[in-house]
Amino acid sequence: MPESFWERLRAGLSRTREGLLGSLSATFQGQKTAELLTRLEEALLCADVGPEEARRIVTQVEEELPGRCTWEELLTVVEKILVAELAQAERPFSLSSGLAVLLFVGVNGSGKTTTVAKVGKWLLGCGRKPVLVAADTFRAAAIDQLRELGETVGLEVVAHQPGADPGAVVHDALVHARSVGYDIVLVDTAGRLQTKKPLMEELKKVCRVVEKFMNRGPDERVLVVDASVGQNAISQAQLFHAALGLTGLVLTKLDGTARGGAVLPVVQALGLPILWVGTGTGLDDLAPFRAEAFVQALLRG
Numbered sequence: 234m235p236e237s238f239w240e241r242l243r244a245g246l247s248r249t250r251e252g253l254l255g256s257l258s259a260t261f262q263g264q265k266t267a268e269l270l271t272r273l274e275e276a277l278l279c280a281d282v283g284p285e286e287a288r289r290i291v292t293q294v295e296e297e298l299p300g301r302c303t304w305e306e307l308l309t310v311v312e313k314i315l316v317a318e319l320a321q322a323e324r325p326f327s328l329s330s331g332l333a334v335l336l337f338v339g340v341n342g343s344g345k346t347t348t349v350a351k352v353g354k355w356l357l358g359c360g361r362k363p364v365l366v367a368a369d370t371f372r373a374a375a376i377d378q379l380r381e382l383g384e385t386v387g388l389e390v391v392a393h394q395p396g397a398d399p400g401a402v403v404h405d406a407l408v409h410a411r412s413v414g415y416d417i418v419l420v421d422t423a424g425r426l427q428t429k430k431p432l433m434e435e436l437k438k439v440c441r442v443v444e445k446f447m448n449r450g451p452d453e454r455v456l457v458v459d460a461s462v463g464q465n466a467i468s469q470a471q472l473f474h475a476a477l478g479l480t481g482l483v484l485t486k487l488d489g490t491a492r493g494g495a496v497l498p499v500v501q502a503l504g505l506p507i508l509w510v511g512t513g514t515g516l517d518d519l520a521p522f523r524a525e526a527f528v529q530a531l532l533r534g
């Protein structure tokens with residue numbers, strides 16, 4: 234992982250941070266605690282942590298800091314609460330030896346194709362042998378996009394013609410991976426609204442193809458979520474989870490959003506780990522999620 238990743242994350246989260254802390258630190262000068270807590274709750278809501286989360290955090294701050302406190306004390310308590318809540322979302326990515334399959338799903342434009350290439354590059358850096366699969370056969374451009382990204386990161390892309398059956402592409406990719414000796418198959422899928430049943434069925438079919446070949450479904454079923462959709466992420470995640478039994482999330486576009494706080498309700502609602510976070514369009518703009526580093530970047534900049 235490039236060392237500058239967290240610097241980029243800090244820069245990326247600056248809009249969330251400014252919304253969250255900018256108004257608060259101004260308020261802090263000489264106001265009563267009760268007023269400060271109201272402003273803290275408002276600021277948390279603006280960062281899209283959701284009403285329940287905001288209330289929970291404020292109540293806890295109230296308990297831990299009765300009476301007066303310094304700005305630093307307030308920050309430290311909020312930091313501690315957020316790290317404790319997000320720690321459950323940390324799950325370092327690890328795979329047993331042998332062939333593994335990672336399926337990436339999500340709504341249109343959430344960042345799936347870019348993420349597949351970024352994760353491929355990241356795995357390559359970990360000494361794995363990944364291959365990318367263009368199972369978004371819906372648009373010709375999607376296949377070309379993955380091919381180009383694959384070329385940039387130096388990974389082979391298995392693809393069929395536009396309009397082909399995604400299950401058939403995945404099957405071919407598995408056969409190919411086994412014969413060549415690839416150990417991780419990263420499957421890019423077409424964007425789809427979580428409410429479109431036939432399209433969700435198509436994903437289930439891809440899972441069945443993997444199951445038939447591997448005697449188990451995809452090792453990771455990863456929902457790629459655009460962090461800037463804020464609270465919307467919850468309903469997306471719930472419906473994809475109901476259809477596929479998700480194993481983890483990737484949170485993209487943490488750069489340039491003021492709604493980075495949405496990570497909290499998503500983690501609370503689903504209890505799913507965040508496997509990676511993405512902070513830019515570059516192919517190095519990805520890192521495993523770490524609660525402490527994330528909260529530091531969010532609050533301290």
Ligand SMILES: Nc1nc2c(ncn2[C@@H]2O[C@H](COP(=O)(O)OP(=O)(O)OP(=O)(O)O)[C@@H](O)[C@H]2O)c(=O)[nH]1
Pocket residue numbers: 339340341342343344345346347348369375422423424425485486487488489511512513514518
């Ligand atoms: N700023 C920013 N842009 C990103 C990030 N990840 C992806 N993008 C951009 O978001 C746009 C959509 O990314 P794709 O990877 O094509 O998204 P997708 O989910 O594959 O889209 P569909 O296949 O159309 O559903 C592209 O312009 C990407 O460069 C990120 O972390 N930060």
Ligand SMILES: [Mg+2]
Pocket residue numbers: 345346347369375421422423424
């Ligand atoms: Mg795509």
